[in-house]
Amino acid sequence: MLTERQLLILHAIVDDYVRTAEPVGSRSISKRDDIPFSPATIRNDMSDLEELGFLEKPHSSAGRAPSQQGYRYYVDHLLSPHRLTGAERAGISSLASARLQAMEEVIQESARILSEMTSYVSIVLGPEWLEAKLRNIQIVPMNDHKAIVIIVSETGHVENHLVHIDEAVTLSDLERTVNLLNERLVGTPLVHLQGRISAELVKLFKQHVANYKQVLKALNDSFNVTKADKVFYSGKTNLMIQPEFQDMNKIRSLFNMLEEESLMHQWLRSQNNGLHVSIGAENEIEAFESCSLVTATYAIDGRHVGTLGVIGPTRMEYRRMIKVVDSLSKDLSKLLTDLYQND
Structure with missing residues (x-):
């Protein structure tokens, strides 16, 4: 004691x-x-x-x-609580005032704002794409040979896929396909879409869609969901102005680690829900043993879907970083929830 x-x-x-x-x-x-x-x-x-x-x-x-x-x-x-300054409040509120409509744009902007406010590296892990469930599918014909397949998850994430359509496929074929997919697949985890179509829906397509083989062939790649969640960064070069990172071997090792997106994704997903501070060797990644990470999870409609935070030296202004990260995560949650509910 x-x-x-x-x-x-x-x-x-x-x-x-x-x-x-x-x-x-x-x-x-x-x-x-x-x-x-x-x-x-x-x-x-x-x-x-x-x-x-x-x-x-x-x-x-x-x-x-x-x-x-x-x-x-x-x-x-x-630590005592940090009270945001007027400039800090304005920086955080600028996320909502940007009036962005696409989820990916909102997340990229939040990363930019966070790095600018903290002078550290900001990192934002996008919503859990593979674990999300289907909310809606749309097929928008572009011309006689092409269409855009739009897949919307329950978290509000949108994926667009350009597909080539056989000339035998009619608008009626596409409309019936969309109706069947939305009727049968809404609520299905995205990673299971292709499997359910193959196992359960082919018979229905055969009954209701004249050119179902050509339609399924065109849609096949759109439902082959193997994409990992995205990791967004901003301000990587900010670390180079910190005294702790004047050693080029140290900064090179750190930058190389940041490029390992799958490892960064796995590491961020392992962080606890809510606000979390990991210091030095607590990060369990050798390249980050001279760093501290302050993260907070953000939510859509009450469901935790991603993580944002800052990476800086262990000589970090923790009191301020904790407040800024926590406040921005709450604003991001509100903004993404509004986008999701108004979609």
């Missing part, structure tokens, strides 16, 4: 180190108005905090820096 004095000193060291990126000494701490202790007293407590694992002493420095354990304790026990 840390003493009240040790708590004050730990809090002050984290605050100063986050601000300056320089190891913090006892003399500089003693000059703070909120620390009424002598440098000698502070120095003794700093030594104790180091022995307890909350601080570490960088090489060739008399000062101390927070350890991963120190940051963890700071985030879990010492």
Whole structure:
């Protein structure tokens, strides 16, 4: 159990180190108005905090820096709520004022806003495409040989597929196909569409659609859903201005990891629902051992469908990042729910 004095000193060291990126000494701490202790007293407590694992002493420095354990304790026990500034509120509300209509555009814009507000890398995992269920299918003829198949999920995600239509297929064939698909498949997980059509609907198509073989052949690729959820980034180069990432090998390793979309997708999906802060080695990815990640899940109509967050150094302004990420996730949830309900 840390003493009240040790708590004050730990809090002050984290605050100063986050601000300056320089190891913090006892003399500089003693000059703070909120620390009424002598440098000698502070120095003794700093030594104790180091022995307890909350601080570490960088090489060739008399000062101390927070350890991963120190940051963890700071985030879990010492943070006070951050009140958004007017500029921060305006930045977050700009997502809704952009009046975007496509889900992917909204998610891309949220990533841009988040990186711009935080000066870190923003990362947004799109809604769970494969796990989503069918809401609606439309087939829009373009000319005698082409049509667009529009698949809409219950989460509001839209997939468009251009298909080639045999000249024997009529508008009546397409209308009956759409009616049968929506009548029988609404609520089916997208990943199971093709299987259900093959197993259950072929007989119905044979009865009601004159040129059903040509129609099914044209639609086959549209229902072969193998696409993974998308990961959107913004502000990758922001990390390069941070002192911790001046080592080119470190930044190269981090950038390479960000390009591994399937691994990033899996990692983000493993994050807990709600707000989550992972620090340093807690991320369980070697390239991120010098990073912290603040994430929050967002929802559509009350159902958690994706994750957004920021990646930055462990020397992160946690208090502000937590509030910004949490607030933007709530605005994104409201905006996507409105789009879904009004679709």
